[in-house]
Structure formats: structure tokens, C-alpha cells
Amino acid sequence: MWPGRSGWSPWRGSPSPRRRGGTVWQARRKRKMLDPKQIRERPQWVEERLASRGGRYDLKEFHALEALKRKAQAETEALQARRNEISREVGRLKANRGDASGLLAEMGELGPRLKEAEGALRLQEEALLEVLTRLPNLPAGDVPVGPDESANVVMHSWPAGFSGVPPEGFLPLNHWDVGERLGVLDFNLAAETVGARFTFFRGAGARLIRALTSFMLDLHTTEHGYEEILPPFLANRESLFGTGQLPKFEEDLFCLRDDPYYLIPTAEVPLTNLVRGRIVEEAELPLKWTAWTACFRREAGAAGKDTRGLIRQHQFDKVELVWITRPEESMAALESLTLHAEEVLKRLELPFRRVALCTGDLGFSAAKTYDLEVWLPGQGRYREISSCSNTLDFQARRMKARLRRAGTKAVEPVHTLNGSGVAVGRALVALLENFQQPDGSLVIPDVLRPYLGGLSRLLPASG
RNA sequence: GGAGAGAUGACCGAGUGGUUGAAGGUGCACGCCUGGAAAGCGUGUGUACUCUAACCGGUACCAAGGGUUCGAAUCCCUUUCUCUCCGCCA
Numbered sequence: 101m102w103p104g105r106s107g108w109s110p111w112r113g114s115p116s117p118r119r120r121g122g123t124v125w126q127a128r129r130k131r132k133m134l135d136p137k138q139i140r141e142r143p144q145w146v147e148e149r150l151a152s153r154g155g156r157y158d159l160k161e162f163h164a165l166e167a168l169k170r171k172a173q174a175e176t177e178a179l180q181a182r183r184n185e186i187s188r189e190v191g192r193l194k195a196n197r198g199d200a201s202g203l204l205a206e207m208g209e210l211g212p213r214l215k216e217a218e219g220a221l222r223l224q225e226e227a228l229l230e231v232l233t234r235l236p237n238l239p240a241g242d243v244p245v246g247p248d249e250s251a252n253v254v255m256h257s258w259p260a261g262f263s264g265v266p267p268e269g270f271l272p273l274n275h276w277d278v279g280e281r282l283g284v285l286d287f288n289l290a291a292e293t294v295g296a297r298f299t300f301f302r303g304a305g306a307r308l309i310r311a312l313t314s315f316m317l318d319l320h321t322t323e324h325g326y327e328e329i330l331p332p333f334l335a336n337r338e339s340l341f342g343t344g345q346l347p348k349f350e351e352d353l354f355c356l357r358d359d360p361y362y363l364i365p366t367a368e369v370p371l372t373n374l375v376r377g378r379i380v381e382e383a384e385l386p387l388k389w390t391a392w393t394a395c396f397r398r399e400a401g402a403a404g405k406d407t408r409g410l411i412r413q414h415q416f417d418k419v420e421l422v423w424i425t426r427p428e429e430s431m432a433a434l435e436s437l438t439l440h441a442e443e444v445l446k447r448l449e450l451p452f453r454r455v456a457l458c459t460g461d462l463g464f465s466a467a468k469t470y471d472l473e474v475w476l477p478g479q480g481r482y483r484e485i486s487s488c489s490n491t492l493d494f495q496a497r498r499m500k501a502r503l504r505r506a507g508t509k510a511v512e513p514v515h516t517l518n519g520s521g522v523a524v525g526r527a528l529v530a531l532l533e534n535f536q537q538p539d540g541s542l543v544i545p546d547v548l549r550p551y552l553g554g555l556s557r558l559l560p561a562s563g
Numbered sequence: 564g565g566a567g568a569g570a571u572g573a574c575c576g577a578g579u580g581g582u583u584g585a586a587g588g589u590g591c592a593c594g595c596c597u598g599g600a601a602a603g604c605g606u607g608u609g610u611a612c613u614c615u616a617a618c619c620g621g622u623a624c625c626a627a628g629g630g631u632u633c634g635a636a637u638c639c640c641u642u643u644c645u646c647u648c649c650g651c652c653a
Contacts (some may be wrong), residue, residue, distance in 0.1 A: 135626055168614095170613075173612075173613065173622080173623095174614085176622080177612095177613070177614095177621060177622040177623085178621080178622090180621085180622060180623085181621055181622070183633085183634085184622090184634085185581095186633065186634085187581075187632095187634035188581075188582060188634080189633090190581085190633050190634070191581040191582085191634070192582085192634085193582085194581085194633095200633075204633055206633095207633050210631085265589070315595085318598085322564075347590095379573070379609095379610090382571085498637090500610095500611095502610095504573085508592085509592085509608065509609090511609095511610080
């Protein structure tokens with residue numbers, strides 16, 4: 101998928117990571133989230149779209165700050181223009197042995213004023229950006245409006261006519277009971293070694309994780325046209341800002357103590373940032389990347405939720421899908437990407453449904469999101485196993501990822517999309533709950549058997 | 564971790580204080596030429612903010628930040644990254 105002909109590579113010449121907070125802030129000064137012009141020119145429309153997410157987004161502050169900033173900019177630039185003019189004239193006079201003392205005197209008076217103006221402008225810019233970068237993306241026009249997940253809309257289910265009713269007289273167990281009966285999960289050991297929300301996978305459990313991962317990556321690379329990437333599991337502030345985790349959601353991330361790096365919460369971060377700061381030729385799009393990574397999340401706001409089992413862990417494996425597209429094709433790309441994630445579940449024979457998230461349930465960076473929810477018979481309900489989003493140009497603006505139209509000089513932000521294809525830990529959960537047998541064994545779905553040496557069934561651990 | 568060398572536009576690569584946003588080349592676009600193409604010739608080709616109805620302008624940006632100076636890509640300091648050698652190491 102690399103445009104090899106042009107020698108384009110995201111690993112060459114990428115911007116330097118920023119270490120200190122101040123430097124990051126500097127770098128951020130030029131970054132946008134929503135298009136500020138749009139906010140200025142269509143304030144009411146923007147405000148309404150934001151309001152549909154729920155919560156309060158007061159744009160009055162933005163407009164006030166923006167006006168102040170532009171005033172400061174005009175003043176500063178007028179002084180700078182005069183400074184440049186004087187410097188040029190001084191140079192000319194000196195070359196001709198003329199007298200520049202009058203100009204130098206003016207400069208002596210202008211210098212401090214300029215310095216002051218520049219400082220004021222800088223403060224205005226920082227204040228403006230502080231507000232701007234914390235505004236979420238605008239929901240797309242076809243996103244159902246609603247306050248929370250209760251207003252999400254089920255698009256379709258698979259397989260058709262699936263009822264979720266288990267066979268007569270069979271009570272499916274929770275996956276943690278199945279996992280412990282099979283001897284493939286050990287939560288206690290993890291609690292001793294690290295703490296809550298970690299797991300040891302053992303024996304066939306560990307191998308199943310690996311099999312699921314390989315199966316997904318193979319599917320996406322050989323049939324869906326993605327290039328496989330194995331990225332670093334750490335990212336710097338700049339990258340996390342680009343995808344929208346920072347500055348607003350710092351408390352959700354694990355941070356290293358002695359280095360300015362964070363553990364990635366999703367491969368979306370390193371993958372999408374492959375185009376950060378780049379201008380991509382139109383002909384190179386779309387770019388489609390897939391990656392397996394571990395993902396790390398503090399789950400700071402989830403105390404007491406899903407405390408048992410694998411559903412909500414601080415570390416989990418995920419296969420991610422990322423597209424970089426031209427603006428006009430991103431909505432079609434979202435459909436393709438979501439179908440690719442659905443294909444994983446179909447081949448694993450896991451019942452699922454697709455849900456369109458409503459405005460109130462959208463993530464910070466997303467303009468439109470489909471969740472795939474897999475059926476968990478042990479819980480008797482559907483649970484999220486994949487989330488596929490189109491961020492439109494939101495992330496692209498933050499990370500200055502642009503495309504140049506063929507045959508023109510014009511550049512514009514690309515569109516970025518991401519989706520799980522799918523969450524590996526939760527896929528194992530679904531496997532354990534859906535393929536458990538009344539006799540305590542676990543049947544292995546056909547597509548995974550080649551990855552497990554032909555193994556077709558796991559038997560309960562003896563003793 | 565130690566020593567050294569570097570970081571300039573889509574790419575390569577000049578440039579050590581004064582109309583340099585930046586020579587030259589490549590690439591790209593348009594035109595000429597051609598039956599068509601190649602070659603050749605000519606012209607044009609950064610990003611962002613701001614101003615304007617538009618044209619025309621203004622400002623910033625030569626890794627990042629700070630300093631010296633009337634004036635900095637160019638001098639000084641700090642940081643980051645890259646490369647080479649040494650050390651250490653999966």
C-alpha cells in the first residue's frame with residue numbers, strides 16, 4: 101500500500117517528537133480541531149451540531165477569544181511590518197553611507213512595543229487553542245440524535261433470524277467460568293503480579309489469542325487489501341494529540357514516569373499518525389493499514405464496571421483497521437471498513453449486530469460510528485466488540501495530514517477512519533461463551549483450526 | 564552511556580548577517596513542437612494565518628525553543644531527532 105514509486109515513506113522525515121510541555125504547546129499552536137473558519141462563519145450551525153452531542157459547548161468564549169486574537173495579530177503584524185521596513189532602509193542607507201540615526205531611534209522605541217505585542221498575541225493564541233482543541237467533532241448529518249446509548253439504532257443482525265435462545269436445558273456459563281474450567285485463564289495470578297483488570301492466558305488460551313490475531317491479520321491483508329504494520333506500543337504527546345486523546349483525556353492513559361511517552365490505548369494512534377504532517381498525493385489514496393497491538397487503558401471512569409472477566413481490562417490485544425482517504429470517499433470507506441470487521445465475526449461464526457451510535461454516544465473525534473456488538477450467551481446480551489468511526493477531517497486537521505489534488509496545487513485535509521477488526525480479548529470471550537458445550541468442552545471454529553495445529557476441541561482441565 | 568557529523572521547500576542540494584520564501588537541479592502543471600510519444604524549448608510551481616467583495620497586500624515559517632543585532636536560514640545557548648564510531652545489551 102506504500103506508494104513505493106515516489107519513495108514516499110511515513111518513517112522518513114517525520115516531525116521530531118516533543119518532550120517538554122512547553123514545546124508541545126508550541127507545536128499545538130498551529131493545530132486545529134474543528135475548522136475555526138467554519139465556527140466563525142456558521143456559528144449557529146456549529147453550535148447546534150455540538151449541542152446534539154449533549155453536554156454544554158459554549159462558543160461565546162471562542163468567538164470572544166478569536167476576536168481578541170485577531171486584533172492582537174493585526175497589531176503585531178503592523179509593528180513587524182514597520183520593523184522590516186526600517187531594517188531594509190537601514191541596510192540601504194549603510195550601504196550608501198547615509199545617516200540612519202533617525203530610523204535607529206524609531207526602532208529603539210518600536211522594539212519594546214513589538215515585543216510586548218508579540219507576547220500578547222501569543223497568550224491570545226494559547227487561550228484560543230485551549231478552547232478549540234477541547235471541542236469534539238461535529239456529528240455527521242445522518243447520525244441519529246439522542247442523549248445516550250439508548251438512542252442508538254440497530255442496523256442489522258447476523259445471522260438472520262438469530263434468537264439467542266440456548267438449547268433446551270442448557271445454561272451457558274460466563275466466559276470466566278468457561279475459561280477457568282478449561283484452564284486457559286488465570287485472573288488471580290494476574291492480580292498478584294500486577295493488580296486488578298489483568299489476565300494471564302495459559303496454554304491453549306494463549307494460543308487461541310495468537311490464533312485469533314493471526315486469523316484476523318491474514319484476512320485483512322490477503323482479502324481486504326490492508327498493509328500490515330507492527331507499530332511501537334508507546335506514543336508521544338504529539339501523536340496522542342493528533343488522534344484526539346490529548347489534551348482532554350489524559351487521565352485515560354498510562355504514562356511513563358521518566359520519559360514523555362504514553363502506552364497506546366489503541367493502534368489507531370500510531371497508524372493514523374503515519375500521515376501526520378504529510379502532504380499525500382491524491383493518487384496514493386486510499387491508504388489502508390492493519391495492525392495487531394496490545395492496548396492499554398486506565399479505565400479511570402469505569403470503577404465497578406465489568407470487574408470480572410475479560411471484558412474490561414487495562415491491557416488487551418486488538419487488531420485495528422485504519423483508512424486514509426479522499427474526503428468524498430470517506431463515508432463509503434466507513435461502510436467497507438465496517439464490513440471488513442463484520443467478516444471477521446462471520447467467519448468465526450459469532451452472532452452479532454451492527455449499531456449506529458447516536459449523537460450523544462459518539463466518541464470525541466468521531467463524526468459517525470458503527471459499533472459491532474457480539475452476542476454473549478453467558479450474559480444473555482450483546483456487547484461491543486468493534487467500533488468503526490469516520491472522523492472526517494477532524495484528526496487530519498489536528499495532525500496536519502493533507503492531500504494534494506492531482507494536477508493542482510491545492511491541498512486539503514485528508515479524511516481518517518479507524519475501526520477494530522476486531523478486539524481480540526473480547527473475541528475470545530465470545531468464543532468461550534458461544535462455543536461452550538454442555539459437556540464442558542469448547543469447540544474450535546473451523547477457521548481457527550489451521551492456526552491451532554488442527555485442534556478441533558478443548559477439553560476441561562483435569563483436576 | 565562516550566565521541567564526532569548533521570537537520571534547508573514534494574525530493575536532491577546551494578547558501579556564514581541585509582530586498583533570500585530562499586540559487587541550481589529533479590519532479591509536477593501549462594504552452595510550443597509532434598501523426599502520437601520521447602527529447603527539446605518556454606512559462607509556472609511552498610505552507611499557514613491575516614486583509615479584501617475580489618484583485619493587490621501584510622505577517623510567520625530554513626528541526627524546536629531562547630538569545631545577540633537596526634536586521635538572523637546564516638552568530639550564540641538549550642533541547643530533540645538522524646547518521647558514523649566506541650561501549651553496553653534482547
